[in-house]
Amino acid sequence: MEYNVVKNADKIVKNCPYVVNEPFKYKNKWHDLFQNQNPIALELGMGRGDFIIEMAKTYPKINFIGLEIIDSQMVMAVNKLHNLKLPNLKLINIDAQLIDKIFGKEIDTIYLTFCDPWPKKIDERKRFTHENYLKLYDKIFRKNKHIILKTDNKGFFAYSLETLSKYWYIFDKVSLDLHHDEAKIPNIMTNFEKKYYEEGRMIYYLDASFKN
Ligand SMILES: C[S@@+](CC[C@H](N)C(=O)[O-])C[C@H]1O[C@@H](n2cnc3c(N)ncnc32)[C@H](O)[C@@H]1O
Numbered sequence: 001m002e003y004n005v006v007k008n009a010d011k012i013v014k015n016c017p018y019v020v021n022e023p024f025k026y027k028n029k030w031h032d033l034f035q036n037q038n039p040i041a042l043e044l045g046m047g048r049g050d051f052i053i054e055m056a057k058t059y060p061k062i063n064f065i066g067l068e069i070i071d072s073q074m075v076m077a078v079n080k081l082h083n084l085k086l087p088n089l090k091l092i093n094i095d096a097q098l099i100d101k102i103f104g105k106e107i108d109t110i111y112l113t114f115c116d117p118w119p120k121k122i123d124e125r126k127r128f129t130h131e132n133y134l135k136l137y138d139k140i141f142r143k144n145k146h147i148i149l150k151t152d153n154k155g156f157f158a159y160s161l162e163t164l165s166k167y168w169y170i171f172d173k174v175s176l177d178l179h180h181d182e183a184k185i186p187n188i189m190t191n192f193e194k195k196y197y198e199e200g201r202m203i204y205y206l207d208a209s210f211k212n
Contacts, residue, residue: 009071016078019091028104034063034088039108040142042067044096044128045115049077051190052111056089058188067092067099096128103140110137112149114192117156129160134167145169145210150178150203152196157204169208178203 006012013019020026026033030040039062043052046066056064066089068074074093081089092102115128125132129149137145147164151157165171175181179197185205193203 003070003073006072006075009075012078013071013074013091013093016081016091018081018086018089019074019078019093023092023094023102027102028106030063030065030103030106033090036063038063038088040065040106041109041111042099042103042107042140043111043113044099045069045113046077046091047073047114048191049074049080049091050194051113051188052089052091053077053080053084053086054188056086057084060088063088063090065090065092067094067096069093069095096133097136100136100139105140105142107137107140108142108144109146109148110141112147112151112160113190114151114196115149115156117151117153119153119155127156127159129156129163131163131167134163143212145208145212147206147208149206149208150190150193152192152201152203154204157206161206164206164208167210169210171206171208173205173207175205176202178205181205 014021031037041062042065044067046052046068049066052064052066071093077091112128118126124130149160173185175185178185178187
């Protein structure tokens with residue numbers, strides 16, 4: 001996917017107080033950084049940040065970390081934070097492949113929201129629900145594993161159901177039409193989701209866990 005380049009994005013991101021510029025320093029110390037022992041939820045590929053910012057506002061007793069590889073995307077999140085006071089939110093501008101270098105066993109929930117589906121077989125390893133990623137997640141989950149995934153991509157959703165179940169995750173909730181599901185799953189929309197919702201696209205959802 002192509003994204004617009006924002007001038008000086010790297011500097012804007014670096015100077016934002018919500019951004020943790022040397023995340024490797026905080027491995028096993030994220031609760032100290034948040035100054036509490038509340039659960040930590042991590043969103044991989046947060047894009048423009050609407051979801052993680054709204055989640056942090058709505059659930060002050062949960063710590064949220066938004067991770068995004070493209071600084072020009074992260075700038076959009078940074079710009080939304082100027083007048084907000086959210087001590088339970090941090091942002092990291094880095095590749096998700098490095099999460100095990102940044103976190104010890106301290107993450108309670110991972111959100112995978114509209115992540116790139118990488119439909120070509122040759123790119124399978126880049127999918128956030130590829131077994132290699134699931135192994136990475138094992139290294140950072142505090143105790144139980146908990147993944148919440150939303151996507152508009154049927155193929156990627158089917159693939160994720162398969163890889164997660166092969167990896168012994170249990171599906172606590174599955175919806176093939178999140179916005180019209182009678183089960184009324186509580187939901188905060190991401191940027192991509194808002195666009196797809198307006199277009200009337202179906203949103204697929206799963207909430208999977210593995211209890212140790
Ligand atoms: C389709 S967008 C979805 C953004 C947001 N989650 C939403 O729903 O609006 C996927 C995002 O994942 C980011 N991304 C892709 N690969 C990544 C990686 N390896 N590490 C971190 N972010 C990544 C992209 O830069 C992009 O912002």
